[in-house]
Amino acid sequence: MTVFDDLVGQDQAVAVLSRAATAAGEVVAGGRGAGMTHAWLFTGPPGAGREDAARAFAAALLCPDAGCGHCDQCHQVLIGSHPDLEAVRPEGLSYSVKQTRELILRAAGAPTQGRWRVILFEDADRATESAANALLKAIEEPPPRTVWLLCSPAPDDLMITIRSRCRLVTLTTPGTEAVARVLSTRDGVPWETAAFAARAAQGHISRARALALDDAARQRREAVLGIPRSLTGxxxxxxxxxxxxxxxxxxxxxxxxxxxDNETAELRRIYGEGSTGKGLNRGLVRGGAGxxxxxxxxxxxxxxxxxxxxxxxxxxxxxxxxxxxxxxxxxxxxxxxxxxxxxxxxxxxxxxxxxxxxxxxxxxxxxxxxxxxxxxxxxxxxxxxxxxx
The missing domain is CATH 1.20.272 (Zinc Finger, Delta Prime; domain 3)
Known part of the structure; x- marks a missing residue:
């Protein structure tokens, strides 16, 4: 059992990442570590598991046993609580230069546990041009022991100068049988339902899981696929x-x-709304409105x-x-x-x-x-x- 076991149908990518994780351990021990580099680009079609592969690789880098899958380091990475992993994803339509510069500052810190500082940048193709230029400079001059993991549907979605400085990991669409097997063995889905979901999702693992386990997802699919026969006028x-x-x-x-609601309430609390005491009022303090x-x-x-x-x-x-x-x-x-x-x-x-x-x-x-x-x-x-x- 390793952190790479959940990557369905990605044997070639797993082999590359496993060798790199072993080389990374050699670097930590003071060796040369041929096969390890500071920037990686994970590409592949929707549902291939780009982010899953990047997170598994992050766990392998931070694990003393190159991704054993059962130690505290691996567990913290997989649930997103490891102090040396910075995982970011554009919440809006794009990722701004301001957000990128803040990320670069955080990436400059030394790893707290002595191995690597890993920056997992999901949907890197959504970075604006200014943000991409800032990211390029950070990748060109990385701090020691900092590794950038970028995720994008295709290499051409990123600037050529960024692509040329990253090692490419290309993921493929997993086969229907492989996806169905995962749903059946790991999620306990009956085989007929698993086969239907895997076929309908066309290799998109998270989509297949939703179709297999969520009635609402199946109903939405039926509504969409009923559109062609409804267009009579x-x-x-x-x-x-x-x-x-x-x-x-x-x-x-x-x-x-x-x-x-949670974000708004937390921000209002930070800016003092509802606070009482000498010198305080119950409204937002200066700067809160902005x-x-x-x-x-x-x-x-x-x-x-x-x-x-x-x-x-x-x-x-x-x-x-x-x-x-x-x-x-x-x-x-x-x-x-x-x-x-x-x-x-x-x-x-x-x-x-x-x-x-x-x-x-x-x-x-x-x-x-x-x-x-x-x-x-x-x-x-x-x-x-x-x-x-």
Whole structure:
């Protein structure tokens, strides 16, 4: 049992990281440690486990036994409480230069337990240009015993100057059987349900786990995949777009409501609201209003990101549906992600041509591009629905 055992279908990456962890131990002992470097870039498609791989590698670096999986060091890393691990993720649409500079200052400290200071930067592709330039300087001149672990869907999502200074670890989409086996053995999911979830998630492990264990996730999938057969007129297209956007908004509100309340209450407490005593009042002290406004802006940005991510996940579900339609039209002997909807796939395959299916897939991808460019979601999704009709 090691920290790398949870990385499904990533044997090649695990081999590289295991050798590097052993080399890192040699460096700590005063050796040369060939194969270890100060900056790593983890890339791979959504669901491949980029962040999981980076966190497992962090545990291996901080563990005296190169990631045994059962010591206190490994446990602290995996639950996010290790003092020498700094894990950050952009909460909003991007990661600012101010946040990056604050992170670099924290990264400059020496490791408290004598091994490594590890900075795990999730979604590094969301750093702004100024933030990326600041990050580049930190990677070019790293403090001793500081290791940067950057995560991004593809190498091209980062500046070439950053990519050239990182060792690349490429993760692949795990196979359906491997994901189903994990759900069955580790989560106790019945095999039929595990196989369905793994196939529907197309190798996206966290998505597969949600489909296997969460009834609400399965219901949302059914609602999204029911859209193609519901687009019988212009009115139905507009209604479908409205439902899709509203669902994304509700998911964002549900995901952020409690967190927003806790953050706001904590900030108000820090700035003295409700305090009593000589020289104190029950309102915010000077500077509190500005800090509260800054927090509200960050919370709005986070809600927008979650809403956009929810919409994007729904659009990718639609892409998988039309991809299966195309496979049926060509008679391709490939696994269908939505084989449980085989009747709907066959019906649409008979009523349309491969060219029409490709145009529909293009319409969905164009909608994703428009959403990424901050086009009004309702307008972008309505245009897509009309193209799918």
């Amino acid at each position: 212009v009115g139905e297209c507009v209604s479908a777009a409205e439902r899709l956007v509203k669902t994304a908004e509700e998911e964002a509100a549900a995901a952020t409501a409690a967190l927003n 800090a509260l406004k800054e927090l509200e802006d960050r919370q709005k940005s986070r809600a927008t990101r979650i809403k956009r991510d929810s919409l994007d996940a729904a659009l990718l579900e639609l892409v998988s549906f039309y991809r299966d339609v195309l496979a049926v039209q060509f008679g391709a002997g490939v696994e269908l992600a939505n084989d449980d909807l085989r009747f709907d796939l066959d019906q649409l395959a008979k009523k349309s041509t491969p060219e029409e299916t490709l145009r529909r897939i293009d319409a969905i991808m164009q909608c994703r591009e428009r959403l990424a460019a901050n086009v009004n979601p309702q307008i972008a999704v309505e245009a897509m629905m009309l193209a799918l009709r």
